[in-house]
Amino acid sequence: MNLALAVLVDGVVYSSWLFLIAAGLTLIYGVMKILNMAHGSFYAIGAYSGASLIGVYFAGGNPPWASYLLLVGAALVAGLIVGLLIERGFLRFMYGRDEVVMILVTYGILLILEDAIKLLWGVDPYFAYQPYTLLGRTKIGGLSFANYDFMLICVTALVALVLWWSLNRTRSGKILQSVIHDREMAGALGVNVTKIFTITFVIGAFLGAFAGALTAPGISVVPGIGIEVIILAFAVVVIGGLGSVGGAFVGALIVGLSRALSVHLYPDGELFVIYGVMGLVLAFRPQGLFAIAGARKI
Amino acid sequence: MLKTISKMAVYGAVAFGALTATAQAADEYKLGLVTFLSGGAAGPFGVPAKNGADLLVDALNAGTVPAPYNKVGINGVKINPVYVDEAGGATKQVSEYRNLVERQGVNAVVGYISSGDCLAVPGVAEEMKKVTVLFDCGTPRVFEEADYKFVFRTAATATMDNVGAARYIAEKVGGLASVSGINQNYSFGHDSWNDFTTSLEQIKKGVDVSTKQFPKIYAGQYGAEVSALMVNPAEVVHSSFWGGDMEAFLLQGAARGLFEDQKVLLTCGESALYKFADNFPEGAIVGARGPNGVFAPKSELNDWFVKEYEARYGTKPTYPVYHMVQAIMGLKLATEKAAANAGEIPTDEAVAGAFEYLEFDSPAGKIAMTNGNGHQAVQEMVFGQVSKENGEVVMKDVVRYAPSCVNPPNGVKAADWIASGFEGAVCN
Amino acid sequence: MLSKNQIFVVAAAALMILAGLVMPYWFSFLVTVALAKGLVVLGLVILMRAGLVSFGQGLYYCAGAYAVGAFSDYFQTDNVLLLVLVAIVCGLVISSIVGLLLSRYRDIFFAMFSMAFSMILYGVLVKSAALGSSDGFNVTKPSLFGWAAEFNGTNLLSYWVAIILACVAGAIIWRYMRSPMGMTGEAIRENEIRVEYLGVSVQKIIYIKYIIAAVLASVGGSITAMTVGHIDPEMAYWTTSGEFVFIALMAGTGHVAAPLIGAVIFELMRTFAFQLSPYTWQMILGIALLSIIIFLPNGLWSLTDKFKKGAN
Structure with a gap:
């Protein structure tokens, strides 16, 4: 009983973390067909911005509750700046290249950003643990869990809901969907695809930075954290079906729960879980779980 | 084609010569x-x-x-x-x-x-x-x-870290009946855990292993591992974590009260002792991979x-x-x-x-x-426990182990030495 | 009968072999490792010409290296011919099984699925204490029936082997690319369904290409193992596979020599970035990569066209 509960809570917490990271990645892919390696850097930049601001904020003796808003603000500003800078300043000149070339382009950006982060923030760890410990903990069935993690689940649910709603229930969301399904046709019908690209990329960058900023309180922000999450996010997105936000949601849940199960029952398998799950899903659903159907070119 | 390549070779050679001409x-x-x-x-x-x-x-x-x-x-x-x-x-x-x-x-x-x-x-x-x-x-x-x-x-x-760690907890942790471990999934983590458990077997018979976790290095998220450690409690949680992983683990463990009834043993703990002082749990057993830092004579x-x-x-x-x-x-x-x-x-x-x-x-x-x-x-090996006095980190219950007590003699493999029950070890 | 180009290749190879005697050791070492990687990239290029990008060539690179390491350790042999053969067989066996599954996949799914396989090998090796876990283990230096080709204390055998293997592989692949089956690759990239309608089994052709690429990758791995004298699971990690894709795109897929030369340039670029700027070499590498993509969209090899235009 205890075990099942632990698996469930741990799995869902991990899943929501995964989804936060993967959401921006899959959105950018869906609209722009760019598998954005630099998404890891957005995550790292969000984490660094959040952690360094929180550090300054608490050193100033300010009211603690506002630190959560500060995290969101930090992500918003960081995502906006980096997203705009990269899309307007660089990526827009590269559109139309091969998908693989675009992966390499974003890999180049990742390399540059990794060192830029190091030059900006140094290599020493940043901590922003106050928001994490502030909320205390709850005991469920004899096990304590951090309330911050429950908040993370709620935030993720909210993000998923907002994304779903704005994609499916708003006018601009439907325009976005039309671009996802057929870029050329949407353009021909008068959709300003360039503008949509910019907005999508900035939103994606914000989501990446947001994931980083929300993760920062529970970890130590150090060089290289961005690279570590890329493959995790890729796997989640591929399992769910590239470009599908709902797919990423389900993919994150599957990976998160299987990982928790493995940690509790078979710790040695932890390293394989994500690739095993990805292999299994791809073996039976070669396009991922919720791939958007595309016409075959004849 | 022929011309092109030879031309490229010449350019390459020139560039190459310019780059390698460093003065001595x-x-x-x-x-x-x-x-x-x-x-x-x-x-x-x-x-x-x-x-x-x-x-x-x-x-x-x-x-x-x-x-x-x-x-x-x-x-x-x-x-x-x-x-x-x-x-x-x-x-x-x-x-x-x-x-x-x-x-x-x-x-x-x-x-x-x-x-x-x-x-x-x-x-x-x-x-x-x-x-x-x-x-x-x-x-x-x-x-x-x-x-x-x-x-x-x-x-x-690193042999002496874990031999020393096993000696230390056998000596200093009362009622030691079980240990658990969380180490990174790479050689250093595997070796640390192996040395630790095999040493403990030699020093104190009958100590159980309640769970051993090997998360990926740089994983950063240890929610499930912390739960696993809580579901299978032990007197001592052994960890050779370092850097961001150790700090994240300590944060996430502390937020859930893991260290309130289980003692954590960090063989590389000293490397974060100053930057991370606020978040070291009271009584954490810390090593410095030798008599370094706070443990320096x-x-x-x-x-x-x-x-x-x-x-x-x-x-x-x-x-x-x-x-x-x-x-x-x-x-x-x-x-x-x-x-x-x-x-x-x-x-x-x-x-x-x-x-x-x-x-x-x-x-x-x-x-x-x-x-x-x-x-x-x-070198000698030292372990101590973190204690905070007026916000300053101090070490209490410090035990020093002579080099011959925690290192194999010349020519003996570490694993063999541990398996032999530390043959030839001289402890003070 | 040898064509002008073939004579040129043989002459260039002979020159490189002799140059090994006088060039600084660090350079011959760099060329050896670069050619080893170049062979892996050559395989990748074959797949890329068919529109498939593998993010998992590290699987065979690593498997080839470990086959050499394990075989030489177990049978106490350092015969270079035997060791390369073992790597080839190893690559052949694994790829003919994995390829059955992977040849059904395209695009990013092929990339990610191939990466999953190489990461699983990585995980298995990290878990194998007998193989040194993530630290790996040391591999004996090769010899040719006891002859180590020592000159002034440096072992040139692996350098020579790398040159010869690169030329042989290059020549074979050059022929293959011009064969009907090799040509079909581009047709598949352009339109797979039309190829099927022409009565060709796309899956079979991709399967064979996959096996060729895998064998090249394991040969590359075997050279690396013998040259460096140390192997570890990092060789199967996704960053290693990513580096191969990096080199392939940087070099261009236009010619079989492109990946080999591109790999040498890449290694040079990296080692000088390391030397000039130990703290920010990644940034230099990133800027170089982006510059190549922007200014030479078809890779470094497209420079040769510019040279040709200049020469005429």
């Missing part, structure tokens, strides 16, 4: 220094070690280090450090090692934090006959699997070193700094011992000969190159 001044001692300058190991290990090297090299060149290191530079020749990032894995490091020696013409190489690099580099060091001092890596395999002439390691192996040399380091970098030196500094000091002494006259740089053969079985004083006390046929240092 005879009046300096070029010291190759390899540590992590990027990635997750840069913050806790690589950059502090580089800072330590910078400090010591400057002080040596100025001649301000206390005796017996008061000679300028190395044997009167000023040191010119050349840094290389250790990132990128063993293949790249072997390649960069050759470049350091051949292209940059270094007189010696001090470096390597990763055990994989420490296993890969000695082969090429022997081939190039260049004195090489491994400064921080922990694996005992380096001198167990091969004999080297030009390769030395001035820090003790009192000496004039250490007082000088700590004072200088704090003045320059605003924080106390941690164990990687000690490891780096003692490596350069050992190299300096060996070189000076081998030299006939001041101001000359002796041959690598002579330095290697002088380095064997060298004993010297460092900020971390006495270093004795007694293992690996005179190439591998042994």
